[in-house]
Amino acid sequence: MCAHYLLTWNQDRYPFKELKKRIKTVEKQGFCEDSWSCGVTKNIQTGDRVFLLKQGKEPRGIVGSGVVTRGSMKTPIGIGRERAKKL
Secondary structure (H helix, E strand, C coil): CCCEEEEEEECCCCCCCCHHHHHHHHHHHCCCCCCCCCCCCCCCCCCCEEEEEEECCCCCEEEEEEECCCCCCCCCCCCCHHHHHHC
16 A cells, blocks of 8 residues: 655745646656755655645645656755755
C-alpha cells in the first residue's frame, strides 16, 4: 500500500521558471518528470502518490499529482533547484 503526500509551492517564494515547459511536456506526452523538495520528510518511497498544492496568489489549489519514481534524497539545505542538479 502506498502513502500519499501533499507537496506545496508558493510562487512568491519559489518561482517555477520551467512551469510553461513542464505544461507543454505534459500536453505532449501525458506526464513529465521533475524533482521537488519534501522538506524534512524522509519517508517518501518509490510508488507513493504526491499532490502539488499551489499556495499564495490566486489561483490556488491542487495543480498536479503524480507517482514517486525515486525516494527522498538528501541535498544541502538552502540551495536552489538548479544548484542541486549540478551537485
